[in-house]
Amino acid sequence: MxxxxxxxxxxxxxxxxxxxxxxxxxxxxxxxxxxxxxxxxxxxxxxxxxxxxxxxxxxxxxxxxxxxxxxxxxxxxxxxxxxxxxxxxxxxxxxxxxxxxxxxxxxxxxxxxxxxxxxxxxxxxxxxxxxxxxxxxxxxxxxxxxxxxxxxxxxxxxxxxxxxxxxxxxPEAHDKHIAYVSHLSHISSFMLGKTVIDKERNERDIFDMAGSGFASTVRLAKSSPEMWTPIFKQNKTNVIEILEAYINNLIHFKELMEQDDFEAIFNEMKNTNYIKDILKGIS
Known part of the structure; x- marks a missing residue:
């Protein structure tokens, strides 16, 4: 070629x-x-x-x-x-x-x-x-x-x-799987960035306290909206389905916090640590 x-x-x-x-x-x-x-x-x-x-x-x-x-x-x-x-x-x-x-x-x-x-x-x-x-x-x-x-x-x-x-x-399997491992990650990053920006309007010192953990988590929020809006539009059905599962997990975590059930929170995080083995070798 x-x-x-x-x-x-x-x-x-x-x-x-x-x-x-x-x-x-x-x-x-x-x-x-x-x-x-x-x-x-x-x-x-x-x-x-x-x-x-x-x-x-x-x-x-x-x-x-x-x-x-x-x-x-x-x-x-x-x-x-x-x-x-x-x-x-x-x-x-x-x-x-x-x-x-x-x-x-x-x-x-x-x-x-x-x-x-x-x-x-x-x-x-x-x-x-x-x-x-x-x-x-x-x-x-x-x-x-x-x-x-x-x-x-x-x-x-x-x-x-x-x-x-x-x-x-x-194509159908691709769009469903990529919604989990890519599209949801970008939405999470954009919304984390939005949440912090909204809060930062009243608390000017918040970014002075932001460490590498915040920077790495919000990194994808710097991605191009011109590119990502059409992606979300084309994969709308899969993205909504996965967002519902993600939101349910966030609500569950919040409920555990409200109940002072930190043993359950520990177990949630401990079980999720398994992702280290799944993602081993991915940079």
């Missing part, structure tokens, strides 16, 4: 570009964005080799779409219209059901591979791109059987070569 077109050159698209280029210096990375300033920044940071437009996609061996998921749903059919019969389109969206559904009957469905690299930071834009972001990370691939074998084989090798583990899942 020599000519790679990145639609979106922020954290995910830019980091993929860095690692792909490092692994194969002969690859030419073409950047596509609604904003020319974004492409200029990506050029200056050497994330891309050239600026491009949608019309140039006919020359692509691989197109990587890493833009907000609502924009992906709107743009993906057009990109598939433009790609050649030997070109492949992949997306990096954090939801998969709506994205897969919008192209399920597209005549070039075989030229699309739905994926979600589970990696990222709370930062956004071209300056957030970093090398090695995907080393050891999982890349969820959905409906792989609907993609032409030769094209999927090339893409999966490319992503494996930059250090990603590949796992296969159907």
């Amino acid at each position: 020599k000519n790679i077109y990145a639609i979106g050159v922020g954290l995910i698209g830019g980091s993929l570009a860095i690692d792909i280029k490092k692994n194969d210096p002969n690859v030419i990375i073409h950047g596509i964005s609604r904003k020319d300033a974004t492409l200029e920044e990506a050029l200056a940071l050497k994330l891309i080799d050239k600026k491009a437009s949608l019309e140039d996609i006919k020359n692509a061996d691989l197109v990587i779409i890493s833009i907000p998921v609502d924009a992906t749903v709107k743009l993906l059919p057009t990109v598939l219209d433009l790609v050649s019969d030997t070109g492949l389109v992949v997306d990096a969206g954090s939801t998969k059901v709506d994205i897969c559904k919008v192209v399920e009957n597209h005549p070039k469905r075989r030229n699309f591979l739905a994926m979600h690299p589970i990696a990222g930071t709370e930062h956004s834009g071209p300056s957030a791109a970093i090398g090695g972001l995907f080393v050891g990370k999982t890349n969820i691939v959905c409906e792989v059987e609907k993609t032409t074998f030769k094209l999927q084989e090339k893409a999966l090798k490319l992503f494996a070569d930059i250090g990603m583990r590949i796992r296969y899942m159907n």
